[in-house]
Every structure is written in C-alpha cells, then in structure tokens.
Amino acid sequence: MSWVTDENAALFTDLYELTMLQAYYREGLDTAVATFDLFVRQMPGRNYLLACGLDTVLHYLETLHFSQEALDYLASLGRFDADFLEYLARFRFTGDVYAIPEGTPVFAGEPLLQVVAPIGQAQLIETFVLNQITFQTGIASKASRVVTAAQGRLVADFGARRMHGADAALKAVRAYYIAGIQATSLVLGGQLYGMPVTGTMAHSYVEAHPTEEDAFRAFAGLYPGTTLLVDTYDTLEGVRKVIALCKEAGDQFQIGAIRLDSGDLATLAREARRMLDEAGLAHIKIFASGSLDEYRIAELLAQGAPIDGFGVGTRMGTISDRPYLDSAYKLSEFEGEGRMKLSLKKANLPGRKQVFRFYDENGYAAYDVIACHDEQLEGGEPLLRCVMRGGQRTEAGQDTLAAARERARQGLARLPERLLMLEEAVPPYPVRISERLQALGEAVRQRLMHQET
Amino acid sequence: MSWVTDENAALFTDLYELTMLQAYYREGLDTAVATFDLFVRQMPGRNYLLACGLDTVLHYLETLHFSQEALDYLASLGRFDADFLEYLARFRFTGDVYAIPEGTPVFAGEPLLQVVAPIGQAQLIETFVLNQITFQTGIASKASRVVTAAQGRLVADFGARRMHGADAALKAVRAYYIAGIQATSLVLGGQLYGMPVTGTMAHSYVEAHPTEEDAFRAFAGLYPGTTLLVDTYDTLEGVRKVIALCKEAGDQFQIGAIRLDSGDLATLAREARRMLDEAGLAHIKIFASGSLDEYRIAELLAQGAPIDGFGVGTRMGTISDRPYLDSAYKLSEFEGEGRMKLSLKKANLPGRKQVFRFYDENGYAAYDVIACHDEQLEGGEPLLRCVMRGGQRTEAGQDTLAAARERARQGLARLPERLLMLEEAVPPYPVRISERLQALGEAVRQRLMHQET
Structure with missing residues (x-):
C-alpha cells in the first residue's frame, strides 16, 4: 500500500x-x-x-x-x-x-x-x-467562483468521490474553507481542518426500505431537522410524501430541507416550493445537487429557481473546465x-x-x-x-x-x-x-x- | 499537516x-x-x-x-x-x-x-x-491512449508537479505502469511500484552555470549517456554546442539524447536530427516534452517528426480533456x-x-x-x-x-x-x-x- x-x-x-x-x-x-x-x-x-x-x-x-x-x-x-x-x-x-x-x-x-x-x-x-x-x-480559485455564483446561498462540498485521489479531496477542503465554502461532506476534512461537516442521505438508503415513506420516517426520526432526498423514484411524488408525513406525524417528523439530485432542477424546485408553501411548510428548504458548478448555479439563479443551498461535487472538485x-x-x-x-x-x-x-x-x-x-x-x-x-x-x-x-x-x-x-x-x-x-x-x-x- | x-x-x-x-x-x-x-x-x-x-x-x-x-x-x-x-x-x-x-x-x-x-x-x-x-x-484509460499514439516510442511520465495533489501523482504511476507507460520521473513511484525512474535536467541547471557548454560538460561528465536539455537559450544553438562538445571531447562526452521542451517541436526535431546525423551522431536520440498528450503526439508523428521518446506531464496527469x-x-x-x-x-x-x-x-x-x-x-x-x-x-x-x-x-x-x-x-x-x-x-x-x- x-x-x-x-x-x-x-x-x-x-x-x-x-x-x-x-x-x-x-x-x-x-x-x-x-x-x-x-x-x-x-x-x-x-x-x-x-x-x-x-x-x-x-x-x-x-x-x-x-x-x-x-x-x-x-x-x-x-x-x-x-x-x-x-x-x-x-x-x-x-x-x-x-x-x-x-x-x-x-x-x-x-x-x-x-x-x-x-x-x-x-x-x-x-x-x-x-x-x-x-x-x-x-x-481555491474555482471554489471562489462557485461561492460568488451562489450569491450568499449555502455551498457544500460533495466532491470527494470523483476527485483525483485522496490527497486532492483532503487538501481541497482547506482550499474550499479559504474560498468561503461553508461545509464539506468529507469527514476527514472536518477532522483535520475544522471545516463543518454536512450530508443528507443516499438513494440506497431509500431503496433499502420497503417504501420511500418508511425510509423518510426512519431517517427523520433519528435526525430531526435533516434533509431528505426525494428523487429516488419520482421527485414530486417524493415531495408529496414528505408533505403527507409532515401533516400526519407533526412534531414527530421534523425536517429541515429536501434535496433534488436529478431532472430539471429549476422546474422541480419551483414546483416543490409551491407544494411546500401551499402545505404551510415554507420553513422547509430546498437543496440541490447533481452536476453543479458556477455556470450551472448562475443559470439556475437567473431562472429564479427557489434553491436555498447547493451540494457541489465533481465539476468543482476536478476543476473540470x-x-x-x-x-x-x-x-x-x-x-x-x-x-x-x-x-x-x-x-x-x-x-x-x-x-x-x-x-x-x-x-x-x-x-x-x-x-x-x-x-x-x-x-x-x-x-x-x-x-x-x-x-x-x-x-x-x-x-x-x-x-x-x-x-x-x-x-x-x-x-x-x-x-x-x-x-x-x-x-x-x-x-x-x-x-x-x-x-x-x-x-x-x-x-x-x-x-x- | x-x-x-x-x-x-x-x-x-x-x-x-x-x-x-x-x-x-x-x-x-x-x-x-x-x-x-x-x-x-x-x-x-x-x-x-x-x-x-x-x-x-x-x-x-x-x-x-x-x-x-x-x-x-x-x-x-x-x-x-x-x-x-x-x-x-x-x-x-x-x-x-x-x-x-x-x-x-x-x-x-x-x-x-x-x-x-x-x-x-x-x-x-x-x-x-x-x-x-x-x-x-x-x-489508466488516458495513458493507454497516449501509449497507443506514441506507436512504440518511449513514453515517460513527467506529470507530478501539476497533478491534483500527492496521492494522484503517486497512484497515477501504478495506473501508468498498467497502461504501458515505460518510466516515471516521480522517484516515490519508482520506489513503491517498481516503475523504472527517469529524468533529464532542468533549465535552472543550465542557468546556474556560466555557460550552457559548462553545464553540458559537467552533467555529461557525471552521467555518461544522459539526456541534455537544449532549449534554455536557443534550441538549435544548443544542439550545435552538443555537437561541438561531442567532437571536441570525444569519449569524454557521451550523451544518449537531447531534449526539446519548447517551440515548434516538429520543425526543431527535424532540424536537430539533420544536424546530429550530419555530424555522425545518429546514435543520439531526440526526446520531446512540453504540453504533450495523445493528440499532440499523434500530430507530431503524422508530421514525420523524428522524435524517439516523449515526456508527458500535465495533460495526461490531469486527464485534462x-x-x-x-x-x-x-x-x-x-x-x-x-x-x-x-x-x-x-x-x-x-x-x-x-x-x-x-x-x-x-x-x-x-x-x-x-x-x-x-x-x-x-x-x-x-x-x-x-x-x-x-x-x-x-x-x-x-x-x-x-x-x-x-x-x-x-x-x-x-x-x-x-x-x-x-x-x-x-x-x-x-x-x-x-x-x-x-x-x-x-x-x-x-x-x-x-x-x-
């Protein structure tokens, strides 16, 4: 080794x-x-x-x-x-x-x-x-552009899995910290550089449960205020399930945000926002991920997508442009x-x-x-x-x-x-x-x- | 750290x-x-x-x-x-x-x-x-293309300095070895993976000597059969100096190759080859480096550039395309x-x-x-x-x-x-x-x- x-x-x-x-x-x-x-x-x-x-x-x-x-x-x-x-x-x-x-x-x-x-x-x-x-x-220079493009919204590093080796993923965390990124999903980066660590859930967690609702209920029960990933099967259906669970379980089901990870993020975010707002869940934020970089974030915000935070991975992490x-x-x-x-x-x-x-x-x-x-x-x-x-x-x-x-x-x-x-x-x-x-x-x-x- | x-x-x-x-x-x-x-x-x-x-x-x-x-x-x-x-x-x-x-x-x-x-x-x-x-x-996939493009000529990895962190440069050596690259300049890669290590000289070595000839003489004296970098000041002038030293010092000045690292590599290689051949130095090989990748190597060989080996660094090492x-x-x-x-x-x-x-x-x-x-x-x-x-x-x-x-x-x-x-x-x-x-x-x-x- x-x-x-x-x-x-x-x-x-x-x-x-x-x-x-x-x-x-x-x-x-x-x-x-x-x-x-x-x-x-x-x-x-x-x-x-x-x-x-x-x-x-x-x-x-x-x-x-x-x-x-x-x-x-x-x-x-x-x-x-x-x-x-x-x-x-x-x-x-x-x-x-x-x-x-x-x-x-x-x-x-x-x-x-x-x-x-x-x-x-x-x-x-x-x-x-x-x-x-x-x-x-x-x-650091790439990340600084991403932070600027996000106009003050949360940007979290999700990049470790497709970066060039382990040292790159780790050292990127310190570069990201300097550039103004707010959090990283890489636990070792949190330990070694004091960067706040963050994360949501993976599709596999949803798939390992009999139904999407079961997965949402179990995860939110253990981590009140968590972020639920809603696109495993059908994004807006996932949002509907979140809303139903909030109504049904009330205080027993507190979540902070939903995450969109595929599809037309601008349209889905708008639709999800409308559904959440109509259900009286204006406090639930919308977090987006999937092939993001400064160009895509600028485009989403120019379209008025109601996205509160971004998980940015591969394109920033490999400085792909x-x-x-x-x-x-x-x-x-x-x-x-x-x-x-x-x-x-x-x-x-x-x-x-x-x-x-x-x-x-x-x-x-x-x-x-x-x-x-x-x-x-x-x-x-x-x-x-x-x-x-x-x-x-x-x-x-x-x-x-x-x-x-x-x-x-x-x-x-x-x-x-x-x-x-x-x-x-x-x-x-x-x-x-x-x-x-x-x-x-x-x-x-x-x-x-x-x-x- | x-x-x-x-x-x-x-x-x-x-x-x-x-x-x-x-x-x-x-x-x-x-x-x-x-x-x-x-x-x-x-x-x-x-x-x-x-x-x-x-x-x-x-x-x-x-x-x-x-x-x-x-x-x-x-x-x-x-x-x-x-x-x-x-x-x-x-x-x-x-x-x-x-x-x-x-x-x-x-x-x-x-x-x-x-x-x-x-x-x-x-x-x-x-x-x-x-x-x-x-x-x-x-x-490994990128390197395999580079090896194919070089049509059997030597390809050496020169990439560590601009790759994404230390782990990437190291792990690349094992990937390069599998893909058929013949040697690496990264000493640690040689130690840990048994890859042959190789290298020539830097411009700074030439510049640290009173004249280019002094640098060539000193380096070749210590490392018979070495490769001399000829483009620090003027490439073809550098080639002329190598030829003059070979004639003047004979057996005391044995070199294996010259390295071209800037300018129009195809033209310079052809001219250098002609000069070396005319001086009876057909055994001295021509090694090229500088912004190379599979596309550039294919182009050079399609132009008939008489290049015997390639030092490939940044573009392969960052999988830049x-x-x-x-x-x-x-x-x-x-x-x-x-x-x-x-x-x-x-x-x-x-x-x-x-x-x-x-x-x-x-x-x-x-x-x-x-x-x-x-x-x-x-x-x-x-x-x-x-x-x-x-x-x-x-x-x-x-x-x-x-x-x-x-x-x-x-x-x-x-x-x-x-x-x-x-x-x-x-x-x-x-x-x-x-x-x-x-x-x-x-x-x-x-x-x-x-x-x-």
Whole structure:
C-alpha cells in the first residue's frame, strides 16, 4: 500500500532534482544561494486566482528529510554515490521563503512563492511545492467562483468521490474553507481542518426500505431537522410524501430541507416550493445537487429557481473546465546575479521581487506592480512576506486557516466588480512591471545572449 | 499537516455514509446483506476504459478500522451515540468483492466492482472506493491512449508537479505502469511500484552555470549517456554546442539524447536530427516534452517528426480533456431482492451480475453481455472474479502489477482496431444486456412503481 506522508515526502520529487543535486554537490555548487520564483504564466480563463497551499509547503519544508528506506532505494538505483547519500542523510531545508499569504487574490506573473536557499535545496523541493501550490491555488480559485455564483446561498462540498485521489479531496477542503465554502461532506476534512461537516442521505438508503415513506420516517426520526432526498423514484411524488408525513406525524417528523439530485432542477424546485408553501411548510428548504458548478448555479439563479443551498461535487472538485494552472518554478537569481530562461514564450523575469498592489480612491484594487525586492513603491501594498527564515517559520508563516479565509473575503470585496463575473473581464486586471525590473530583465537578457554566442 | 493514511482512511468518507450507517444500526438493518455495483454510466468520449484501482481498494478494505482519534472526532460532532461509536470501534469489512481485474478493457454499464456485504459496511466504503477507482481508471484509460499514439516510442511520465495533489501523482504511476507507460520521473513511484525512474535536467541547471557548454560538460561528465536539455537559450544553438562538445571531447562526452521542451517541436526535431546525423551522431536520440498528450503526439508523428521518446506531464496527469468519469456506486440487491433507482437518466440495473466477453473467429472482442450472476452464457469469457471473500483476499485478489500490465497489453491487442483510434469509434463497442437481466430490471421497476404509488 502506498500513501505519501512526512516520512517519504522527500522522494516525492522528480529524478532529475536528485541527479542535479548530486551534480551540484560534486561541482561544489550545492551551497551557492539561488532564488526560485513560483508563478502562473498565464491566467487560465479566470479573472483572479486565490493563493493557496502555502501552509502545506511550509510543513513539508520543516519536516523534509530522507529516511533510511529512501536512502536504500536511491542506493539501489546505482546512480548515486555513497558520499552523496550520506549528504542526503543530513539534508535539511535551511532556506528562506517569501510568499503572498493564502487567500490573497493574485494574477499571472506574480511570484506566489520565492525561495531563497542553497541551490541544491531550492531545486530538490520543486516537484512537491509545485504540486501542492498548483492544485490548491487552482481549486481555491474555482471554489471562489462557485461561492460568488451562489450569491450568499449555502455551498457544500460533495466532491470527494470523483476527485483525483485522496490527497486532492483532503487538501481541497482547506482550499474550499479559504474560498468561503461553508461545509464539506468529507469527514476527514472536518477532522483535520475544522471545516463543518454536512450530508443528507443516499438513494440506497431509500431503496433499502420497503417504501420511500418508511425510509423518510426512519431517517427523520433519528435526525430531526435533516434533509431528505426525494428523487429516488419520482421527485414530486417524493415531495408529496414528505408533505403527507409532515401533516400526519407533526412534531414527530421534523425536517429541515429536501434535496433534488436529478431532472430539471429549476422546474422541480419551483414546483416543490409551491407544494411546500401551499402545505404551510415554507420553513422547509430546498437543496440541490447533481452536476453543479458556477455556470450551472448562475443559470439556475437567473431562472429564479427557489434553491436555498447547493451540494457541489465533481465539476468543482476536478476543476473540470480548467484542470490545471500553467505554473512554473524558475531560477531567477544565482549567487546574487539575475538568471532567466530565454526560450520562446517561456522567458521569465530575473532577480528577487516584490509585488505591490495599488488601490483606487474607493479602496478597490486598481493595479499591481511586480518590482525588484528592494524597491519602495509609495502607496503600494507589498504582498510578499517572509514566511520562513533559515528553515523555520516566521510569525507571518504561522497564518491560520481562519485568517486566510478572512483575507480572501476582504480581498475579493476590494476587487473591481468586473473581476467577479464568470466571463473574462475586459480589461483584465492590470499587472505592470516596474521600470527597474524591466531594465534588469533587459540587462540579463543582453548578458546571456552575448555570453551564449 | 495532513495526509490520508491507513490510520485515518476510515474517515475518508462522506458524512452521510456514517449517519446512514447509524440509522441502519438503530433499525437493526446494518447486517442485512446488500450488493452494490460500481460502474461508469456513460463512456466519456473514450472507446474503452482500462479497469484500475482494485488493489488500492482491497488494501483499504483489509485495513479499514476506526482509530481512537477518529472515534473521538465523531463523538465531538454530537450526532453519534456512544453505543454506535462502540460499534464503530469494532467495525471491520467482512464482505465479498467481485471485480473485473485491473488492466481489463471495460465499457459503460459494466460493474467494475461488485460488493456483497452487510449494508452498513458496503455503504461506508462508497466514498473511498469511488475516489480511487474513478481516478485510477480514468488516468489508466488516458495513458493507454497516449501509449497507443506514441506507436512504440518511449513514453515517460513527467506529470507530478501539476497533478491534483500527492496521492494522484503517486497512484497515477501504478495506473501508468498498467497502461504501458515505460518510466516515471516521480522517484516515490519508482520506489513503491517498481516503475523504472527517469529524468533529464532542468533549465535552472543550465542557468546556474556560466555557460550552457559548462553545464553540458559537467552533467555529461557525471552521467555518461544522459539526456541534455537544449532549449534554455536557443534550441538549435544548443544542439550545435552538443555537437561541438561531442567532437571536441570525444569519449569524454557521451550523451544518449537531447531534449526539446519548447517551440515548434516538429520543425526543431527535424532540424536537430539533420544536424546530429550530419555530424555522425545518429546514435543520439531526440526526446520531446512540453504540453504533450495523445493528440499532440499523434500530430507530431503524422508530421514525420523524428522524435524517439516523449515526456508527458500535465495533460495526461490531469486527464485534462476528460477530468472525471461519470462513475456510480449503486445498490442493486438488498436481502436477496433486486433494487434500483428510477430517477430519470440515472436508473441502474438490479441484481448481482456477471459480464461476459465474446470474441469473433479471429480472436477479437466482438461484444459484451451484462447478465445475471448465475447465468451461463456459452462461449463468453466471464470477467468478474471473486477477489475478496469474508474480508480476505482470494488468490485472484493477489494480482501483481506486472500481471495487470500484461493483461492490458493482451486486452488491447484483442480489441477491434477502430477502438484504438483517438476519435470516437463508429459503431462503439456493443454492450448488451442479457434477456434475463432485462426481465429482472423490468420486474423490479414494476414492483417499485406499484409499491410507490
């Protein structure tokens, strides 16, 4: 059996990170200080991204080590020398990390994370750091759109069953929490992240009883105020049975909501609402699920569907319209000198950086400027903070999930409204490059082109 | 920090599985035997799926238990009684599992897995079982297309960095192995599944050296026969440097391949091939990476690009064109009686089943028949096997990865050729329902409609 844990996470790395590390070690370069930037190259048809995943990365960096089992496996590959394996046995992450805090709206080109560390260390961590930040940022950004589309109605995560593996489902819960989702059905997510857990009933429960009424009666008896799933056989027939049971059993049959999970949700919700209201059951809410995402929710609400809450699963959980971000982790400085790739369309900006956010007179974010790390841009809010120094979290690195959620809430409230629409904003949010950083980029490009020709 | 492990996997479940379990327990129904089918409702624009994920599921079932920590958390929710928590403390999976072995090509509607167990047990495991089978089957199916498109050329997995979390990247390695991918860059995948590990070098390694030549010389010196990445600054310039170093250093500079990672791969590959061949370096291979998937590989090979191997990452790793399967886990029998949902478009077939595959006179798969479990269909190969009995793996449940890989190879070789194309096959592979199963479905539907009206 195989899980990724703190014990084996050091091997959650691409082989070339280790072969390069051994090369640096042999060449005596492994302790030379490098800066790597983690950024998203292009916005994936989103108006903003929500930074997410930092806490997972910091924990990984704090606990990173090679177990004896890991070293034995590496030895078995025949590519690593004994003294390098001894070096790995002592390996710890001792670098500094600068990051934009979780929950902050961010944009293409902005370093979400900047790692300043001996190059061997900064290189080794690439695979894991990209994996977690890419996924968590991607899914937090998706969830934020779903929350916005629901216009304040309850949104619950129902996604675990069709997501990409167990870690995705679990880490999504923390991303969802930050993005403003109210509850999850994944119990482990509740335990580990303090997210409220929620759930209704499955069709199988109804089917395992002689009749739908028997199932409703038994479940509501045990869980007063519960939500009953009414579409196992015939949705409106199910609603009628709920109404009959409410009339017949009175206080013995208290339910909070019904759930619709198939069919034309808008029409069924309207009809169910009418039936419940006419029966004097206006307090029973309508909860909908089944192939929902931000587009479908917006459509349902535009149709005036009287739905009070949404269970959102697979499409949000697999980020199905944009299943990945074009993220990159690139060397930007080595031994104090700016570095960059020149490859067509994949060039990056050299040097250590800071991102400044500027607000207009009404307090809305107006534009960002990516600058050199030691620039002071008056009136701009610096977004990158030192979250780890010498391998230890700073105070800024001890952010809570609640703080990140509140930061997301406030950050979104300060975005211009066109960015909160589901369609692509015109114009997109402006991200500028400071003059000094542009000049540095030009100088490094010139230097590299001369030296390489 | 938070990982899913054997210790907490019992809480990797939707809350409603536990509330339903408590309800069954209270109603004295928890030990009544139920059958659940796991199947894919609709083919997701694929001509076949490769069954995958069973071994992970069997391990989970063998080790499933509630730790004290899990029980304490559940108690804190205030929804579960003390005697039910004691019941959970003793909870183990004691049921039977029938499954189509990993690596078998499968189709919509066919039960990949059939769980026969006390309903409380069969219900609780739904979330985890669906999560692993849906993802592993989805990604094995994607990878199988990539392998086919590469027409025998090397395909290596480079995907970990942008996949959905750590478990996805790890479990993908076993799915890739079954699907015929030759190697992975993920070291942990190599350790845990015995998959050959591979890798080249990153742009950062080139950039960390004074010149590209210095980087090439250092890396090839340490790793004779390695692959050099030539596109950091200018691809064809990089190729020229490799050629010059080969001429200058001779035996001191042995490399096996160059890697192209950006630009117009077909044109660059042709030009690089010409340059290498003219320099007498026909033995140096060309390896390509960057936004590859089965469509792009097919296109490159159709253009005659002289590429010897492909590093395939993000698009395969996130199954980007079809990020999820429409999988379901549905009650089909309860206390010996067929059960089904009647919901529009989501109805399922009742009863325990067997799937028979029929071959034509040339040995190619001609059609499948989904039948009742005790039917004998002459000439058909039964696909479902008993892999677990009373919570213990049977011999058929102890399949090796190598056996699954070989099964996939043979299974694909026996599929009609139209199914191996990337476009949707016309006609699709025929899956029929036996007359007896159809009659059972009709009878159960009639019974349910009468009893519910």
